[in-house]
Structures are given as structure tokens and as C-alpha cells.
Amino acid sequence: MKTHHQILIIGGGTAGIMTAAQLLKKDKKLDVAIIEPADTHYYQPAWTLVGAGTYNYKKTAKPMSSVMPKGVTWIKDYAMGFNPKSNTVSTKSSGDIDYDYLVVAPGLTYDHSLVPGLEKAIDKGAVCSNYTNPNHTWNVIKNFKGGTALFTQPTTPIKCGGAPQKIMYLAESYFRKSGVKNKTNVVFATNGGVIFGIKQIAKTLMKVIDRKDINIRFGHQLKKIDAEKQIAWYAIGDNESEYNHKDIQVSKDGDLIGIHYDMLHLAPPSVAPKFIQESALVNDAKWLDVDQYTMQHNKYPNIFGLGDVAALPTAKTGAAIRKQVPIVVDNITLLMKHNKIGNKSYSGYSSCPLVTDYGKMVLAEFDYQNNFTPDPKLKQMLIKDSSKEHWRLWILKKYMLPYLYWNKMLKGIDV
Template identity: 75%
Template sequence: MKTHHQILIIGGGTAGIMTGAQLQKKDKNLDIAIIEPTEIHYYQPAWTLVGAGAYDYKKTAKPMSSVMPDGITWIKDKATGFDPEKNTVTTEKKGAITYDFLVVAPGLAYDFSLVPGLGEAMDKGVVCSNYTNPEHTWEVIKNFKGGTALFTQPTTPIKCGGAPQKIMYLAESHFRKSGVRKKTDVIFATGGTVIFGVKEVAKTLMEVVDRKDINLRFHHKLVAVDSDKQIAWYEMGKDITSGGCVVISGNEATDLKLDENFQYNYKDVKVTRDGNRYGIHYDMLHTAPPSVAPKFVKDSVLVNDAGWVDVNHQTMQHNKFPNIFSLGDVAALPTAKTGAAIRKQVPIVVDNISLLITQHKMGDMSYNGYSSCPLVTDYGKMVLAEFDYNNNFIPDPKLKQMFISDSSKEHWRLWMLKKYGLPYLYWNKMLKGKNV
């Protein structure tokens, strides 16, 4: 096998395949290779719907060979390290591969050690995650008989920050259908301070929270899970002023004023206190796994202090090694880690690499941090949060063609887009290198 390629891409996910396909379209003669060990490519955005029984899991998977762009070499191997001074990537089986340009897009890895107990509990019994096994999530939701339904997330960056709450809105609807809602408290515990960072969208989501009678708990940093006792342990992200907030149940709390910095729509569920930790007792738990860059990336010279690939926020070019680019979930870009963000990042990376090859200069395209979170709020309803680095709400003008005048409001047409439109565009346009 050839050990040198003009362009080497690490990762056969959304970012890697799209970048390869668009580069290939631009110039058929480029010598491009993609390093990707897995045989299956998943359309993960649909996993939210799988977890709510509204999408077939099998339809989210296709053989990797079917999405690998024609004319690109697929190196079925694991990348294990970098030597950027020598333009080399080491791999598990094939050894060293050299490149002229490198694109680092391996996606995220999960590090369960960051929340002790979660790894053992994950995808077993009443603990579930759409990120790891959405079919198990649906089993848990279907079989739930009432009690405390706890939806939470770690404080690490995760794929699509909206995902931990979308499944909650759908689960709440299902609990109504299955007749267990009246004996259920639905709780959303997050390390954040607001339900969503974009004002226009947060306003709509708070209306959904009111309609569905959901208890929000802010500043809740998930630190451990005890699956035997069914307790999720939290530390508070800011000091609890005495007499201000109700974080523990029990009589001493009943007379206190509720501090909406901490809680909204208080529900008196069982909470155990242990030192500075608060344990919420759950009858079902859905969470996102703590996410980090894959080990071979995190241990390399390519990352910043936070452990993500250190790139320019506008061009995705590495801040130290000019022939290396990174995009997608592993890049140190202060925006949401979503496929929608990748859709806007790819053309800029492609433009820059092809101009560097042909004219030895960078292009003038600039990434503004665009990302989007399709927030499913109910069966048949969705809000589309599109935003930039500054959390400005920036809806796509194309939505007007779908007769959606305000995508910060719930709409059934947006649900149709999520369930049918986006998967079609993904498989047939995005992965084929067409601009959408």
C-alpha cells in the first residue's frame, strides 16, 4: 500500500467524508486517502427519534464502503499518533503514512472515567443514552412505570448540546400516551445556567417546559452515578446562598423562596445530601456520555490546553502547523458540535487546501461559527436553532421556501425536515460532496 498521499484525512464520519468528497469534486487528480477503521457509517442525528420510537435504527446505518467517495483510497486502519514535523501519521497496522496536507476529523471519544459509576451503569437497566444505544433508550421509555424521570448531561462539551433535552420532550409526550405521566416528575438537570444559549430559542423552550410541567435544575454538575441505589450525584456549579435556593427536599426547604437561578418549576423529588454533593434519586436516567478528543489526538502536540485540536476559528487551519486542518467535533471551535456546523466548515477547509495546493495561498472564506440544533419538542413539532459564535440567531433563508417564517417557534414542517428532509440531504447530497 502506498505510504504517501497528497491529502490525508483522519475520520470517515460526516466531516471526513464530506471534505474528501468536495476536494475530489474540485479536482479529480488529487491523491486523497481517508483513514477509518469502522465498517459502518451512522447518521447519528436520527438517533434522537430512534430513542423515542419514531425512527428505525437500521435506517441510520450504511456500509462505510457505500459512502466512501469514488477515487479516494480507504485506509481501513486506526490512526495512533502524529509527527507533524515529518508530515507523518502513524497507524496501528500499516505503520507510518506521510502527507502533504492533513485533515484531522476523527470525531469524539467518550471518557466515562470523568463521571465515576456512569460507565458501569450505561445502557443497562433504567440508565440510557441516545448517544450510545438509542434502542435501549426506547425500551426504557416504553417500560417506564412512573416516578422520577431524570434527564441530565455532563459538563464536558458534547455532540449537539440540545440532544439531552430533545429526548426528554419526546419521552414526556410518550408518558402521557402510556398513562404514567400523572405519577411522574420530569427533571432536567444541567451544569448550565439557561435552557439554551440563544435567546429567541430559549423563550420557546421555556414555553415548552411550562406546557410539559418540567422541573429545570441549573448549575448541576454531574459528578457520579450510583446505579445500585439509583442516585445521580451532583455538585453545584456556584455557591448556594443560604435561604436562597431549594436544592434539597424535606421540610426545612418548604418555606424558602425558590431561587430561579437554580431551579424552575420546582418538584419535590427525593434528594440525598452527602457533604457538598446532592444526589437525585431516579427511576430512569438519560444522559450524554462525557466527551473528549480521542486519546491519540489528546496526547499529541496538535491540541490546546483544553485537549481539542488547536485551529484558527475562521479558517480551521492549525495555529502551529500550516498544512494541517481540523474540523468537526474534535476541532477547538467555540460552537456546537453538530453536523450542521460541519456542513458550513467543510467548504472553507476545501477552499483553503485547494488554493494552497494550486496557488500556495489561503482563501478568504471565513467561518462565523454557524451551527444548528434541531430541537424536537414533541412528536410532530420542532424548533430549529441556528446560531453563530456570538449566539446570534441566524435562520437559513431557505426555510422561507418551506413556508416557515420563524424557526424559533415550534413547527410541524420542521419536524418533517428532521425526519425526512435532513436524512435524505445527508445521504444523497452532503456525503456526495454537493453543496447544500
């Protein structure tokens, strides 16, 4: 097997596939290889809808072989480590692979051990997560008979910061339909001090919370889960506050507060994959250390990183990757030709499609400064203000974005 490639990409997720596709679109003679062990590629943004029973899980998966861009060498293996000084990546079974340029995009992984009790509890019984098994989430919501429905998130960065509340809004709608809403308290416990970091979006979401009669508990840091007693335990931060109090069962254990739940949905704590954390490529927080504007590694100029693994002060979403890929592609192309990168700059753009009901959505688009930055193309969809709920945004989320993802984005076409 060939052990040297001009451009080596780690990861066959959104970032890796899009980068390879766009590089080969610019120059199909390039020698590009992707290291990716998985057989299946998932469109994860639709998992929110799967968890609410309004999207088929099977439609979120395609064989990895079908999304590999034409002309790419697929190394079906695990990346295990780096030697950036000698430009090599070690793999589990294919030996060392050399590169001229390296793109690191393996995504993130979940570390259940950061919340004691989570490993035993997750995806079983009343505990669910759209991040790991959205089919189980739907079973839990569908079979919920009332009581406290607790939605929560960890203190680590997570994929799409809005996801833990989207499923809550949809679940509340379903509880109304199934007739259990009048004997249910919906509670959102979050480490943050606001519902969303962008004022226009937060204003809309607080109206949704009023309409759905949801209790929010800010400044709650998830510490452990007791699956047998069905209690989630929290440390309370300085930013503790509450909105729309509900009289739910709460226990105390020293400094910790325990919320009793009858169903629990959570995002698992997220970290960079182990082989990344243990490498010379990370910052102190153990995320890939890249320049937030150029995506170039801060120490090794022929290494670039993007996607969920990158240490960027913005939300980890596919929409962010869509804007990061052209910067990486431009910089690598110019490095190869002129030995210096270009002046294109990533603004920190990310977007969170916040589904607020079946048939309604708000679209939060923002940059590093948390400025609200709506895409002008939304005007073509007759959407004047994407910070307000709109049924056309739901159509975008459920039908248009998956289509664009499989047929345009993964094929290197700019959308």
C-alpha cells in the same frame, strides 16, 4: 501499500467524507486517502428519534464502503499518532503514512471514567443514552412505570447541546400516551444557567417546559452515579437556580446533592480521541488547536481540522460541519496552487434541531456571537419563524435531512 498521499484525511465520519467528496468534486485527479477503521457509517442525528421509538435504527447505518467517495483510497486502519515535522501519521497496522496536507476529523469519543459509576451503569437497567445505544433508551421509555424521570448532561462539551433535552420532550409526550404521566416527575438537571443560549429559542423552550410541567435544576454538575441506589450525584455551582419545583427525593453527601431517579438519560462526557489528546496538535483543553475562522492548524500550516474534534467555540453538530467543509476545501486548494490560504471565513455557524414533541420542532441556528441566524431556505418551506414550534420543521428533521445527508452532503453536493 502506498505510504504517501497528497491529501490524507483522518476519519470517515461526516467531516472526513464530506471533505474528501468536495475536494474530488473540484479536481478528480487529486490523490486523497482516508484513514478509517469502521465498517459502518451512522447518521447520528436520527438517534434522538430512534430513542423515542419513531425511527428505525437500521436506517441510520450504511456500510462505510458505500459512502467512501469515488476515487478515494480507503486505509482501513486506526491512526495512532503524528509527526507533524516530518508530515507523517502512524497507524496501527499499515505503518507510517506521509502526506502533503493533512485533515484531522476523527470526531470525539466518550470518557465514562470522568463520572465515576457511569461505566457500570450506562445502557443497563434504568440508565440510558441516545448517544451510545438509542434502542435501549426506547426500551427504558417504553417500559417506564412512573416516578422520577431524570435527564442530565455532563460538564464537558457534547455533541449537539440540545440532544439531552430533545429526548426529554419526546419522553414526556410518550408518558402522556402510555398513561404514566400523572405519576411521573420529569426533571432536567444541567450545569448551565439557561435552557438555551439564544434568547428567541429559550423563550419558546420555556413555554414547552411549562406545557410539559418539567422541573429544571440549573447549576448542577454531574459528579458520580450510584446505579444500585439509583442516585445521580451533583456538585452545585454558583449559578444554581430552579424552575417549576417538584418534590422529588434528594439526598446529601457532604457538599454533593443526590437526585433519586427511576429512569436516567444522559449524555456521556465527551473528549478528543486519545491519539489526538496525546499529540502535539492540541490546545490546553486537549482539543485540536485550529484557527476558528480558517480551520487551519495554529502551528502547522499544512494541517487542517474540523468537526467535533476541533477546538471551536460553537456547538458540535453535523450542521456546523456542513459550513466548515467548504472553508477547508477552499484553503487546501489555494495552498496547493498559490501557497497561501483564501479569505473565506467560518462564522461559527451551527444548528440544533430541537424536537419538542412528536410532530413539532424548533430550529436553533446560530454563530460564534450566539446570534440567531435562520437559513433563508426555510422560507421556501413556508416557515416564517424557526424559533417557534412547527410541524414542517419535524418533517425536515425526520425525512428531509436524512435524505439530504446520504444523497447530497456525503456526495460533496452543496446543500
